[in-house]
Amino acid sequence: MMRHLLTGLLTAGLVLLASPATAVSTAAVSTAASSGTASANGEAGLLDHELRRLHSSELVDLQERLGGAPLLLVNTASRCGFTGQFEGLEALHQRYHTRGLRVAGFSSNDFNQEIDEEGAAEVCFVNFGVTFDMFAPIAVRGPEAHPLFAELARQSEAPRWNFTKYLVNADGEVVAHFGSSVRPGSRQMRRAIEALLADH
Numbered sequence: 485m486m487r488h489l490l491t492g493l494l495t496a497g498l499v500l501l502a503s504p505a506t507a508v509s510t511a512a513v514s515t516a517a518s519s520g521t522a523s524a525n526g527e528a529g530l531l532d533h534e535l536r537r538l539h540s541s542e543l544v545d546l547q548e549r550l551g552g553a554p555l556l557l558v559n560t561a562s563r564c565g566f567t568g569q570f571e572g573l574e575a576l577h578q579r580y581h582t583r584g585l586r587v588a589g590f591s592s593n594d595f596n597q598e599i600d601e602e603g604a605a606e607v608c609f610v611n612f613g614v615t616f617d618m619f620a621p622i623a624v625r626g627p628e629a630h631p632l633f634a635e636l637a638r639q640s641e642a643p644r645w646n647f648t649k650y651l652v653n654a655d656g657e658v659v660a661h662f663g664s665s666v667r668p669g670s671r672q673m674r675r676a677i678e679a680l681l682a683d684h
Contacts, residue, residue, distance in 0.1 A: 572668030
């Protein structure tokens with residue numbers, strides 16, 4: 485019976501080696517194939533949403549705006565000890581946008597560090613002169629997390645605090661993420677951005 489089974493599998497082209505290693509190899513191939521499918525569909529899953537701009541009625545199609553570009557995505561708050569990182573994020577935007585990097589900030593009050601939307605806009609646009617895309621408040625962790633951040637969490641981990649920074653390649657895959665304490669202008673982040681842009 486085993487002989488008939490192997491013959492059938494060989495005919496179907498499914499068996500490479502008749503040994504225990506085959507199971508591992510087959511599983512690895514299967515996992516790789518699944519990962520490839522997820523990667524191929526990652527961008528659509530990640531960016532297939534509309535979000536409102538911060539303190540505006542304009543709805544933005546994230547796929548149209550950000551799709552196909554290397555991304556730096558950040559959950560933000562305007563009365564947090566890390567709010568000063570807006571300056572560093574804007575500096576990264578100015579330094580790398582001509583090379584294709586898109587920076588996008590997502591206001592959130594998940595950690596009770598955000599003020600009202602008008603005040604948040606003033607902090608971003610007036611106090612720090614932010615010119616990169618900023619979006620209206622959304623949930624970024626837990627069961628109420630916006631699908632964008634649910635997918636970021638699935639690929640890496642959910643934000644533990646404000647100003648968690650995710651580097652995402654043009655295929656919608658998280659390639660690195662940095663906690664709140666890692667400054668946007670740090671050597672660690674610049675190296676990761678340079679590597680991301682080099683692969684783009």
